[in-house]
Amino acid sequence: MAVPDFSGEDGYRLWQRYDVIDAALPTATLKVVGRTETHNIIRDEFRRAFANRVGQSSGTLLVQKITPELQARFNLQADITAQLGDEGFILKRHGNDILITAKTDIGLLYGSYHLLRLVFIQQPLDSLSVLQNPKIQRRLLNHWDDLDRHTERGYAGESIFDWHRLPLDKDQRYYDYARANASIGINGMVPINVNANALMLTPMYLQKVKALADIVRPYGIKMYLSIKFSSPQQLDGLDTSDPLDPQVQKWWKHKAAEIYQLIPDFGGFLVKANSEGQPGPGDYGRTHAEGANMLATALKPYGGVVFWRAFVYANDPAKERSLQAYDEFVPLDGKFMDNVIVQVKNGPIDFQPREPFSPLFGATPETPLAMELQITQEYLGFSTHLAYLGTLFEEAMDADTHVKGPGSAVAKVVDGSLYNHKLTGIAGVANTGMQRNWTGHIFAQSNWYAFGRLAWDHTLSAKQIANEWIKQTLTVQPEAVRQVEAIMMPSREYVVEYMTPLGLHHLMDSGHHYGPGPWVDNLGRADWNPVYYHRADKQGIGLDRTASGTDAVSQYAPYWQQKFANPETTPKELLLWFHHLPWDYQLANGETLWNELVSYYYRGVDGVSDMQQRWQQVKPYIDANQFRQVEMALSIQQQEAQWWRDASVLYFQTISERPIPTGLPKPA
Numbered sequence: 001m002a003v004p005d006f007s008g009e010d011g012y013r014l015w016q017r018y019d020v021i022d023a024a025l026p027t028a029t030l031k032v033v034g035r036t037e038t039h040n041i042i043r044d045e046f047r048r049a050f051a052n053r054v055g056q057s058s059g060t061l062l063v064q065k066i067t068p069e070l071q072a073r074f075n076l077q078a079d080i081t082a083q084l085g086d087e088g089f090i091l092k093r094h095g096n097d098i099l100i101t102a103k104t105d106i107g108l109l110y111g112s113y114h115l116l117r118l119v120f121i122q123q124p125l126d127s128l129s130v131l132q133n134p135k136i137q138r139r140l141l142n143h144w145d146d147l148d149r150h151t152e153r154g155y156a157g158e159s160i161f162d163w164h165r166l167p168l169d170k171d172q173r174y175y176d177y178a179r180a181n182a183s184i185g186i187n188g189m190v191p192i193n194v195n196a197n198a199l200m201l202t203p204m205y206l207q208k209v210k211a212l213a214d215i216v217r218p219y220g221i222k223m224y225l226s227i228k229f230s231s232p233q234q235l236d237g238l239d240t241s242d243p244l245d246p247q248v249q250k251w252w253k254h255k256a257a258e259i260y261q262l263i264p265d266f267g268g269f270l271v272k273a274n275s276e277g278q279p280g281p282g283d284y285g286r287t288h289a290e291g292a293n294m295l296a297t298a299l300k301p302y303g304g305v306v307f308w309r310a311f312v313y314a315n316d317p318a319k320e321r322s323l324q325a326y327d328e329f330v331p332l333d334g335k336f337m338d339n340v341i342v343q344v345k346n347g348p349i350d351f352q353p354r355e356p357f358s359p360l361f362g363a364t365p366e367t368p369l370a371m372e373l374q375i376t377q378e379y380l381g382f383s384t385h386l387a388y389l390g391t392l393f394e395e396a397m398d399a400d401t402h403v404k405g406p407g408s409a410v411a412k413v414v415d416g417s418l419y420n421h422k423l424t425g426i427a428g429v430a431n432t433g434m435q436r437n438w439t440g441h442i443f444a445q446s447n448w449y450a451f452g453r454l455a456w457d458h459t460l461s462a463k464q465i466a467n468e469w470i471k472q473t474l475t476v477q478p479e480a481v482r483q484v485e486a487i488m489m490p491s492r493e494y495v496v497e498y499m500t501p502l503g504l505h506h507l508m509d510s511g512h513h514y515g516p517g518p519w520v521d522n523l524g525r526a527d528w529n530p531v532y533y534h535r536a537d538k539q540g541i542g543l544d545r546t547a548s549g550t551d552a553v554s555q556y557a558p559y560w561q562q563k564f565a566n567p568e569t570t571p572k573e574l575l576l577w578f579h580h581l582p583w584d585y586q587l588a589n590g591e592t593l594w595n596e597l598v599s600y601y602y603r604g605v606d607g608v609s610d611m612q613q614r615w616q617q618v619k620p621y622i623d624a625n626q627f628r629q630v631e632m633a634l635s636i637q638q639q640e641a642q643w644w645r646d647a648s649v650l651y652f653q654t655i656s657e658r659p660i661p662t663g664l665p666k667p668a
């Protein structure tokens with residue numbers, strides 16, 4: 001047997017494979033005006049991209065901060081340049097020259113990455129005229145990485161952050177990480193898990209954090225830290241961490257001063273409090289607002305912010321889990337300081353393959369909300385299943401809350417436009433690790449990419465982002481691009497279909513959340529058990545969240561209350577999220593619920609076969625190593641989609657006592 005040759009593309013360069021894609025500098029000369037570290041990065045980036053490839057036309061590619069003289073030379077109207085924000089940029093062609101301009105160095109860097117993207121996705125530049133500003137101000141990656149390099153919900157090897165070797169060992173990966181993030185507009189990072197380790201705030205670790213912050217700063221990335229609410233006790237032996245205690249307040253003020261002395265542009269704190277066993281203000285009978293404001297007061301003199309997570313479901317175990325975040329946070333609206341932003345997961349449970357939007361979005365007019373999306377695939381097959389999440393992120397952003405009538409999309413809550421908030425943010429739970437290709441599955445890179453692009457501009461479509469990513473990462477051959485798009489676009493829906501169709505959710509096996517476990521009923525808390533969510537019994541299946549059940553529908557705007565109250569007007573894909581329905585319930589297409597449920601499970605498996613076939617067709621256009629990695633992962637996914645289908649259908653069949661509909665093969 002021949003020894004396989006794995007010497008090809010290893011995925012390390014992500015979507016920055018400039019040197020293998022055929023493209024040239026669009027002008028003959030590059031001129032970057034300025035000598036800061038960021039200017040040097042820009043020079044280096046163009047050198048990497050075009051090395052010895054000479055441009056086609058005779059002009060100059062000029063990278064320079066905006067001046068009146070440049071405005072005149074490139075015909076930039078004053079009203080255009082007035083629209084430039086601090087991170088924004090303008091790209092403008094004039095004759096044979098191209099200008100990249102901005103108000104700041106970082107704007108120049110973002111403009112440079114945008115031009116590179118346009119070149120590598122083969123956009124014509126003849127009449128180039130672009131003005132862009134990010135729509136959301138703080139665009140963060142949240143790493144759930146522990147100090148010992150274990151990554152909670154990480155499926156790509158150990159953490160890329162080597163705290164043992166920092167601060168002196170400045171691994172090349174940190175620079176490459178920063179480059180990749182800057183190229184898609186990510187401007188903040190939290191290198192440490194939300195289940196925080198208090199040690200992070202000790203002087204020794206802060207030196208390490210400073211070293212990282214210094215590396216990423218010229219790329220426009222700010223450092224934030226997750227903190228443990230009990231730090232004053234754990235680190236300095238105070239006898240309380242009560243946010244209203246003056247000693248505790250003083251402790252945090254000193255800590256903030258210490259941090260800002262090392263990292264003057266430090267972004268702020270991310271906090272998971274009174275959630276899943278973490279300490280918090282509730283331990284002292286104080287509210288989330290009192291806890292957040294105490295930290296916000298300490299950060300305020302330096303311009304820092306607090307991201308306070310709304311992922312809580314601790315206070316009242318008897319209350320259905322999806323209700324709890326809304327019930328705890330809505331009464332606090334108006335009580336948070338203006339440098340606090342509440343960070344809300346896209347759905348009311350927990351990063352399921354599909355959830356309705358969280359009813360918190362739009363329900364707190366006085367409180368800015370950041371959206372938290374999960375890039376790592378905790379509930380979507382880890383890094384062995386191909387699931388392009390651009391479509392999930394797009395669905396989450398575009399969902400219309402109707403809180404101020406039609407056109408009240410979640411994205412408008414998050415970008416601040418619905419309630420006129422200046423402080424805006426979005427966070428993605430990262431999927432990076434030490435694997436050579438960073439994310440374990442080549443296609444998981446596209447989820448990191450899609451998060452960044454949508455955080456920058458939520459009006460981009462998932463399809464357009466997939467197209468960009470494919471051309472920069474895999475191939476520009478038109479037919480192959482089309483095929484890969486046809487793999488990516490429905491891929492997340494296939495996962496929904498073979499894991500949790502029709503609004504089912506949280507049926508993954510306990511703890512690890514990989515593989516089916518719809519039968520699990522013996523965990524420590526009722527709301528950790530899959531049976532809690534599907535409620536299958538002799539009569540039917542689904543969780544009644546209408547007024548006759550947990551009444552979660554009442555947390556939505558009246559428009560949705562009405563729709564969700566009735567199974568006939570509930571979107572089919574959320575049917576069993578909101579309703580418990582008889583097995584023989586008739587759907588609009590004439591099928592019974594049981595038959596439809598089963599056929600969805602089959603459809604998901606067929607979808608994976610379709611992806612496999614399409615992948616074989618693009619073989620000639622994909623690097624052999626990339627091809628093989630994805631081919632092998634798809635074969636795992638094929639087996640496991642069948643496992644999901646068979647386990648789920650057989651389990652539910654023991655309850656429904658109905659036959660597999662004719663025409664479908666019987667589960668193995």
Ligand code: GCW
Pocket residue numbers: 144152153194195272276311350378
């Ligand atoms: O869903 C849960 C995850 C935990 C995670 C938690 C959270 C970081 O299973 O691993 O903890 O969400 O978001 O805080």
